[in-house]
Amino acid sequence: MKNFYVFFMLIFLCNSIIAQNTYKENCKRSHISNSTQRVNYLQYPTMNKYDIKYLKLDIAAEANNYFISGSCCTVSKAVSDVDSFVTELKSNMTVDSIFVDGVKKTFSQSNDHVIVKLSPSIPTNSFFSVLIFYKGTTISNSGVYAGTASNNTLSYTATLSESYQAREWFPIKQILSDKIDSTDIWVTTSNTNKVGSNGNLLGVDNLANNKVRYRWHSNHPMNYYMPSIAVGNYQEYKNYAKPAAISPDSILILHYIPNSQSFLSSNKTNLDKTPAFVEKLSELYGLYPFYDEKYGHSTAEISGGMEHQTMTTMCSNCYGESIVAHELGHQWFGDHVTCAKWNDIWLNEGFASYSEYLMAEKLPNLFSTSAAASMLSVHSNVMRSSSGSVYVPDASVYDENRIFSSQLSYDKGSAIIHTLRFEMQSDSLFFKTLKNFQTQFKDSVATGEDFKNVAEATCNKSFADFFTQWYYGQGYPTYNVTYYKSTANTLLLSVSENVSASTYTSFFKGLLELKITSNQGDTTVLINLNSNDQIFQFNYNKTPTGIVIDPNNWIINKNGTISNSIILPVKILAFTGSSSNCNYLLNWTTTNELSIRKYEIQYSQDGINYNTIGTLNALKDSENNYAFTFNESTLANCLFRLKVIEENGSEFYSNSINIVSNCNIAFEVSVYPNPILNNEINVNIHSNHSGVNQLYLYNSIGQLIKKENVVVKKGLNNPFRWNHLGHLSKGTYYIKIINEEGQQINQKLLKN
Ligand SMILES: [Zn+2]
Structure with a gap:
């Protein structure tokens, strides 16, 4: 509890020092071209020594102006001893002064980092505040976007920090795993502007010189790229969402849009869809995570939408129902739960894109394109390339074009969620998985493996093959089907597949629907494909006319050959x-x-x-x-x-x-009983040759007593009883057996 007391004192310290500061505004405007594609990214690991608990931005910004000035104050907890406080800020921004726990410190700036040496160091587990006064003209369209919109009356300045651009406009450590637990974002601007930001609007203060100060506050943890501002000469338009879970309460939907009647009238229909989306997604994913704050849109020409927590920034032409649904879906997938690494951007973009599909499926009247048609176009976009994984490989983790690949992270990402839902064969389990994932990783970060584990635990089923093939793997299958009516009531389906990127994924296992068309009515069957050329047998008494592969479009695939012929038998x-x-x-x-x-x-x-x-x-x-x-x-x-x-x-x-035959048994003979009884003997011949063997019996002085030919079969025991030997007197006898090969065996016998 003591730590919490210190924590709140430090927040107070943040606020009291800021209040003493006066801003020197510089209205210089600068346009610098976008930075080149990043191939690596230096971050000082020292930043892992602290955990940011609270962020306060108190800045001044004007519409259509890249200049930002003000202060950034953080309260952090030392995870280990902090001997120097390091944070990121682009080197084009000027740091005026830094205070650590209220004491002014010397500092340096290098490699887009700000470094404050601390002696003594901040001990582990203690809280400390760092207040940084800074200003500068931000690089245009890299973290900050400013301008006017030609087709309407909008003049704007807005931030967009994903994925590595928060440091372009405020000092922050850009490490996904460290969510900022709560924020205050204050923006001072001309009183002709409004300012959209995260959380609740606590108040708008009238200041001297026709200035106003917007004070936004959020109690929800947010990632470093979530804090945002959008300053513009907006008009305000409001809706209210009423999710059943908080009835009769409602959630404010606040739209800051260009201040023209024509803009409102042409976008009102779509803006008015937002509450229905909030309500429906609250049913599907769990209650809107920031229901105690708000949702909203601020308008700026950022070429798309950006899911800033509780207030999406949206380009003026972007208010179509799909983008509105997409950015709203992000509030759960991306904001409430954030990808732990950029490799797993699927958890943000795949699920936000699938939110578009789900809204079209669940609220078809609000969409101009059917869910089925949109999934079909998603699939065809994915299959324009034969390879590429949803998972972003390590080598591409600083390549924003790859991270935000519309084909892989958005479209394929969305399509494989649809396939996973099909694999589950239960919408109840599917949506339970999504809710469990939200509950388990809320206010935190997660990996694709984390999602897999939640899905497996929820469904009590392994999705190892699924993730190997569809998430980490590459390409897609092309299915071939041969159908054959083998009896009046039996249909055989032989199914095989070719794959588009066999080096990476040689086979796609899993469920597949096949529709058997017939003039007597179509029949859809479900098969579980485990290997190529599998044959499936169904009771079927109609006359088939053809096969439709994956008729409900659950799987990214192409149609191969479909033939009606005798299935090659076994x-x-x-x-x-x-x-x-x-x-x-x-x-x-x-x-x-x-x-x-x-x-x-x-x-x-x-x-x-x-x-x-x-x-x-x-x-x-x-x-x-x-x-x-x-x-x-x-x-x-x-x-x-x-x-x-x-x-x-x-x-x-x-x-x-x-x-x-390997039958190589030696020529063996056994004669018994020995001594001889009753004037007869038994001879058993075992030979590796068939044929006639000769048996001889001699007495002790070599006189032949009897001779006989016997037929012997190779490899078998050939027993003969040899009697009628006449009376044999006591003494010694000899028996000789010669086989067909001329081999012979002699044995001595006695008669007592
Ligand atoms: Zn998105």
Whole structure:
């Protein structure tokens, strides 16, 4: 609590010192051309040692004039010991004096930074105020825009600080992660002007010399590029939005517009749409975050709109319903929650652009173009280029043309939010995700990964593939569909895709709608595409006439070929075989076998005549592995093939494979029982050759007692009972077996 006391004392200090200052106004006007494209950007890391809690600008500015003078006071908390206070301010601005905690300090300016050495340093966790008196002619159209509008009576000076231009007109650290917790923005100008800025207008003070001072205050945290002023000879026009959540209260919508009746009458219809947008977006995203302050527009020719917190700056020709919806959408996405890094500008521009779509979808009467037509044109704009990611790569993070690429950050950014909504298959989950994201990251910053995590937690589903393909990845798919009526009630759809930037994204997985057209009525089906050439089977008893790919335009894609033909049946990815332990082992893998009934396994010795040796029914999964063992070892080698029989009765064959038997069992003989019983013996021959073997029985002095030929089959146990040997007396005997190769085995036998 003590710290808070100090904090408020410091704010008081900011105000009391400013009040003593008198401004020396210089009406010099200068136009300097825009700065060249930035390729790098120096920031002193020392600025991370403090966290800005409060900002007060007390400046003088006139319409159609680039000169700004006044003071900037910040109250900050030391995150670590601050031995020098560093802030950013363009070097063309002159610093007159600096006070730290009310004490005047020496300072230096270099590399567009202002540096104040502090001794002793400000200790960690303490609050300190820095008051800077400065003035200068700002660089034209770089942070400050001033001029007159030819088509009406407007004379204006307005600021636009995004992305790196706040320092053009006031001293500030341009670090996204440090939001300024509250602000006072006071602007002194001629009493013919009005001044639009952030938050609530606390008052307008009449000063000497026909001057007025506008005092704006905001209690909501805002990013460094949000503080803004728009000074002009405006007329004021007001609406009130009445979101259900705060009924019967309302939110002021304050428009500072060119002071001509014709401007008001030609723009009134669109200005009057603003309350409806505030109310609808409050339903969809959560209550308008700054409902206790206001929303509004100030007019200045900044070539577009800029979503300054609670008061968008808008060019005089920009009050179309789409830009009004876009800048309003930013109040949630960009202002309330800001991208943590410029890489993730999607969180600002993608969602603001999708706000345009949502307003057209939800409030079609307020739009001249349908939501569907606008999404179609967004898609075609994206596909003018075959590559490019929504995520801004590190190499481009200082390139404002890339950050604010209309094709990637705005259009593709909006389109992939639409696709994500489709992937969720639930508007309830989709809008819950948006609200959860707002709640979780309000008054703070977030990354694309943060959004992904909220979506995954809300939907209890992984969106890893989605973000890899659509956010970090590049390009888009072109879908090809073949449809085939395989039975009276079955439709098969074979779907494949080509991609436009295969180096970066080789395949787009995900849901896809296909509309099957028919004279008997169209049918839309949903498939989940996981790999190329997937076949999908549907119960379908109509006669199809064609396919419409992605009929509701959820996905950035192009149409490839659509054909009605017999879908190439099963793909046999691998048909292989081997021999093991005198068995033939066959294996094959298939895909797309929805149309297949069964497989017959056939073998042949001559490659002409095939015999079926087994049948397996088709498993009909998207990919299947089959194994079959042929228990026949008498054949030295075999040809095998698959006969594939389809559900409709047609059939085809796989290629043939030749397998050589590895049956290499040695010539083995066992004779039993030994000693001999009952004048008979059993002989078991195991040979790696088929053929006729000769058996001989001799007595101990080599006399042949009996001889017999037996037929032996290769690889098998070939048992023979050899009886009728006559009476064998006690003694020693020998048995000799000779196989077809001439190999022989002798064994000694005993008779007791
Ligand atoms: Zn925008």
